[in-house]
Amino acid sequence: MSEKPGEGAQDPNAPVTMLLTPVRLDYTVVAGHHLSQYLQGFAQKRILGARCEGCNKVLLPPRGACPTCGIPTAGIVEVQDQGTLTTYCVISIPFGNMPFKPPYIAGAVLLDGADIPIFHLIRGIEPSEVRMGMRLKAIWKDEAELGPTLESIRWFEPSGEPDADYETFKEHL
Template sequence: MQHDGFEAPYRLEYTYRRSTGPVIGRFLGALRDRRLEGVKTSAGRVLSPPGEYDPETGEDVGAPIDVGPGGVVTTWTWIAEPKPLHPVARPFAWALVRLDGADTAMLHAVDVGGDSGNIRTGLRVSPRWRAVRTGSIRDLECFVPEDLSARTEVRTLATESSGPVAMMPSSVQLDYTITAGRHLSTYLRALATKRIVGGRCPSCTKVYLPPRGACPTCGVPADAETEVADRGTVTTFCIIRIPFDAAPFPPPYASVAVLLDGADMPIFHLVRGVEPEEVRMGMRVRAVWVPDAELGPTLASIRWFEPSGEPDASYESIEGHL
């Protein structure tokens, strides 16, 4: 088993929404109104963006106060190749910007025309607002050098508050190339040739199916390749009677755990060719493989199991494998 494992693209996605709370919700609402706010701590420090508590004392913060709209860059880093999710399409700087009247800094993008020679610590900047605002940190599109903003933006501050933001989208999308590892890859490759390969623990001699990186009882690799039969015994089953989107057949049908002859772990599959009510513990079944042209490195190479016609196996033969 020296070959590389299988790999495949994989996207992890969480489509969460997130509640904002009174302090952050108010700040995001103010952004929608093109206003920048901070909060004052009991020690007199002004936090912007605001936090719900004073990071130095843990105490609640006070009422919101207006800050900015101008500020000063306190540190920066250049992004030569912006990504689609970044706020600025051409090369830009991420910067910490301390807004006028605030004691802490806000991280945001600074658009200096795509030339890194135009950004420096100490640069005075002003916000550039998006035309369509939703109550997000991105309503502030980016900061721009102060003199440039004076030419390009007509200040039209909203006079009425649109209120706080209660919820915000907070989705996660991450792309991976996942790998199966060599043990699982061995198992998958064998299925493409109508073979079922488990891994035997050299210590307790149990045959794991699929093979595992380590025997959970002995703590050694269970990697002695061992071919098992494509027939076996139903150890337990479940009759599915409720339809769902991914169901392989219209219900009712039976899912089974099959202990293949030569294996110590059952695999989970479907059984056909028998009324669901007749499926039982101890029933002998055999694999029905897909046509050769459809074989692949997947357990779906076995279409389902069907009764083999052999007499039922005894309970004693499966009781250690339930």
């Protein structure tokens, strides 16, 4: 038997050592009850969370049960489209499908009324000026462009309010 790679394939008695199998998978994800409500909310310029009566936290995106308390959430609540930047990163390295030319900022925004931050693009401020605790507001797409997606918010940008005190968001990092 030959030791050269590939030649074994021509010997009908050689053991099979490799099999190339192209795979294609088409699938549909069903968002489920709570996540569907969350996504549909964006089409109406509303951001929806779910409150847990055990710990009183508002989960965002909403879930049917609180992962901390292990009990069903009490119901859907609307949170504000403004909040506090808890953490962020500056993207400086180009890659495919970038939303903007680098450098640009992505950050975790703790919306007023929510206990879990959402991740989104931050604009309207230079990367050298961005900081934890900045107050931000959502910049929504035009009414006709709204849809059941987080992309209904173009990005967040500074609201002009004074920075939030670290004590107010340190539990949400």
